[in-house]
Amino acid sequence: MSAFRFEPSSLPAETATLRQEIRAFLAEFSADWTASARAQSWDGFDPQFSRQMGARGWIGMTWPKRYGGSERSALERYVVLEEMLFAGAPVSFHWIADRQSGPLLLRFGSERQRCDILPRIARGELCFCIGLSEPDAGSDVANIRTRARQVDGGWRVTGSKLWTTNAHRAQYMIGLFRTAGDPSDRHAELSQFLVDLSRPGITVRPIRDLSGGEHFNEVVFEDALLPADALIGRAGEGWQQAMAELAYERSGPERFLSSIRALIELIRVLGPEASEEAAALIGRLTAQLVTLRNMSISVAGMLEAKRDPAIEAAVVKDLGGSFEQSLPEVIQAFAGLDLDAERGSDLQQVMAHLTLVVPSFSLRGGTREILRGIIARGLGLR
Amino acid sequence: MSETAAILAQMVDRLFTDHVDAALLAAAAQGRWPSELWRLAEEQGLTTVLVPEARGGMGASFHEVCVIASVCGRHRVPVPLPETMAAGWLLAGAGLDVPAGPLSLGGANRDDDLRLQRAGTQWRLSGSAHRVPWGRMAGSLVLAVEQADALLIVRAPREGCTVDHGSNVAGECRDTLRFTDHPVEVGPWPAGAAGNPVMMIGALMRSGQMAGALADILERSVSYANDRKQFGRAIGKQQVIQQYLAVLAAEAAAVDVAAEAAFIAADAGNAEFLVAAAKTRAGTAVAPAVGIVHQVHGAIGFTLEHPLHWSTRRLMSWRSEFGSDRHWAVVLGRRILDLGADGFWPYLTAV
Structure with a gap:
């Protein structure tokens, strides 16, 4: 009867060895990471660290070897992701490329695009951004106005993208542009492009978020010329291609581990002699964490089995986003901390950062309302 | 889902779809025992599904039984099938025989004060078990008692104990069973397992x-x-x-x-x-x-x-x-x- 089902999956025994390798690697690299740096989670940016991961085969690890991958399973990749996130490793440089851009090119890209781009992503040399939202296309992504017009020698792009994470430090964007018709055509006539952001006519302007951080951007295209082979897949099928990758974007452990540093530091402060009230709080959070982890592993298992867990992924992101968003609030209601990002204790610094950034957790990657709409449709409503 | 689990799911779903309706639920909430439903569940081997085959059960795994518990919940089945499956598993694990008929679990309420005493070869149970699911209908109550650092599984026949009727807010029987020097069967629970x-x-x-x-x-x-x-x-x-x-x-x-x-x-x-x-x-x-x-x-x-x-x-x-x-x-x-x-x-x- 159910519209979806989380088939149980478990991590194969051989992932234990991989996990030990990752922990040894992290022990070596993390010595001087502060708690507040770790609290940046997958916003933490360090190209050198990404290269180190690439050298160990931990980026693009499920891809074919001929494209620089390691042909390992989605469940092994899951282990890499969760260990990096738990440690608060600075993975932002390669995160989007590993999670979405690479798999997209692998599935829809030309052989030339794949050979040119994928090995460099896998080595940790490329940072990608995704050009989806626009000033008039937020949750209503199908309202995209940015146009790519076919001309001699390629495509001319005019328009602007907004809230584009990492555009200011990425070499490439996967952009979704309108190649025919107008916004009233909605999902039709959209196409995906591999955009080299160093080309003329493309201006990137960082937008500071309320925490003072620079993560997202406005990207303006002023008649920018893209080569003919910048098109990914087929013209007019950009929407379907872009949506096909959302199960990857929405189900990973980054959808519930973004605030984990606050829980870690709270456990450290409480210690084994904590009150029963404190134990109950930690227990409730643990029950949610363990369950979300099993749900996320289940989706990884379904991806590995080449199934399409789109609704399950939306469930993980919705529940996970609510969990990681509520975590600082639950801790604050319990501990009543002064938020001090500079001189506070580790817990205070972590809480100061997370309290500021958690409002974005139910916005990024599809708002809570959009996700719940997808789940509702899966239930047979609408 | 494994093949066994799928077969079990289909079997219990059909049984409960056919036999659990609003009238049965209303009657059960008035304390009436749905004997036909129970007879069918027993006949299909559901009550001893967790008992090893060597002891006359189905020998299913917990994973396979997950679906039975879930379907019981989905159909709001007003009989202690989950309790009986659990009690059978506990009794078998302690080397005790599993009697036919409904069984229940005790010693799981914070007000319980159950004490075990040995007189010669006979164990005797005293004290109260509170909020026992379907206690008045259960042939025996199964509970765990810690005795001299060992964990013992106890089967206490209901016959001869005092039963005070009660219910939970769903109208399911939750009775208090009081025992006084009540003869019981006892078996050792494997050491090393955590918790009750x-x-x-x-x-x-x-x-x-x-x-x-x-x-x-x-x-x-x-x-x-x-x-x-x-x-x-x-x-x-x-x-x-x-x-x-x-x-x-x-x-x-x-x-x-x-x-x-x-x-x-x-x-x-x-x-x-x-x-x-x-x-x-x-x-x-x-x-x-x-x-x-x-x-x-x-x-x-x-x-x-x-x-x-x-x-x-x-x-x-x-x-x-x-x-x-x-x-x-x-x-x-x-x-x-x-x-x-x-x-x-x-x-x-x-x-």
Whole structure:
């Protein structure tokens, strides 16, 4: 009867060895990471660290070897992701490329695009951004106005993208542009492009978020010329291609581990002699964490089995986003901390950062309302 | 789902679809025993599904039985089938015979004060077991008692004890059984297992039942939202209703995943942590889920006549049976705090 089902999956025994390798690697690299740096989670940016991961085969690890991958399973990749996130490793440089851009090119890209781009992503040399939202296309992504017009020698792009994470430090964007018709055509006539952001006519302007951080951007295209082979897949099928990758974007452990540093530091402060009230709080959070982890592993298992867990992924992101968003609030209601990002204790610094950034957790990657709409449709409503 | 689990699922679903209806639920809530339903469940071997084949049972795994617990919850089955399956497993594990007929679990309530004494070769039980599920109908009560550092499984026949009738807020029998020098059978529980096995398996079964009850109220609510028209259209077309039901679906899915993980862990013999997580997660889901389905159903769902309450009242009750979410959250939290900030993650990723 159910519209979806989380088939149980478990991590194969051989992932234990991989996990030990990752922990040894992290022990070596993390010595001087502060708690507040770790609290940046997958916003933490360090190209050198990404290269180190690439050298160990931990980026693009499920891809074919001929494209620089390691042909390992989605469940092994899951282990890499969760260990990096738990440690608060600075993975932002390669995160989007590993999670979405690479798999997209692998599935829809030309052989030339794949050979040119994928090995460099896998080595940790490329940072990608995704050009989806626009000033008039937020949750209503199908309202995209940015146009790519076919001309001699390629495509001319005019328009602007907004809230584009990492555009200011990425070499490439996967952009979704309108190649025919107008916004009233909605999902039709959209196409995906591999955009080299160093080309003329493309201006990137960082937008500071309320925490003072620079993560997202406005990207303006002023008649920018893209080569003919910048098109990914087929013209007019950009929407379907872009949506096909959302199960990857929405189900990973980054959808519930973004605030984990606050829980870690709270456990450290409480210690084994904590009150029963404190134990109950930690227990409730643990029950949610363990369950979300099993749900996320289940989706990884379904991806590995080449199934399409789109609704399950939306469930993980919705529940996970609510969990990681509520975590600082639950801790604050319990501990009543002064938020001090500079001189506070580790817990205070972590809480100061997370309290500021958690409002974005139910916005990024599809708002809570959009996700719940997808789940509702899966239930047979609408 | 394994083949055995799929067959079991189909079998119990058909049995309960055919035999559990509003009239049966109403009669059971008045204390009437649904003897035909029980006879059929026994005949199909469901009561001894967790008893090894060598002892006359089906020898199914916990993972396979997960679906039975869930279907019991989904159909609001008013007989102690989960308790009897659990009691059979406990008795067999302690080397005791498993009697026919309904069985129940005791010693799982915080007010219980059960003491075991040995007189020669005969063990005797004294004290009270509170809120025993279907206690007045159970042939025997199965409980665990710690005695000189060893854990003993006790089978106490109901015959000869005093029974005070009671019920939970869902109208399910929850009786107090009082024993005075009551002759019982006793068997040793394997050493090394953590926690009280009665509490654990009881909480495990309730988690599975709660997952099933949540699936039931989700299905009812989606169907109601698609049928019920207000302002000229189905209320399910309204975004706010869709958003509520998406939240409910996510809660139901989480409880289902948590419960199934606990049943899988029970097969591996390291269930305590995941049972604690499952019962805590299930308990946490009750208030939001029940709130949403009653909001979606409106006034009709608040009537005794409408079938929704058979599930929502059970969820309210089950939340605190075999350990509340508060109880299990403390168990879980203590474990995590003992492991510490640097130890809990290696543990979580290994269970």
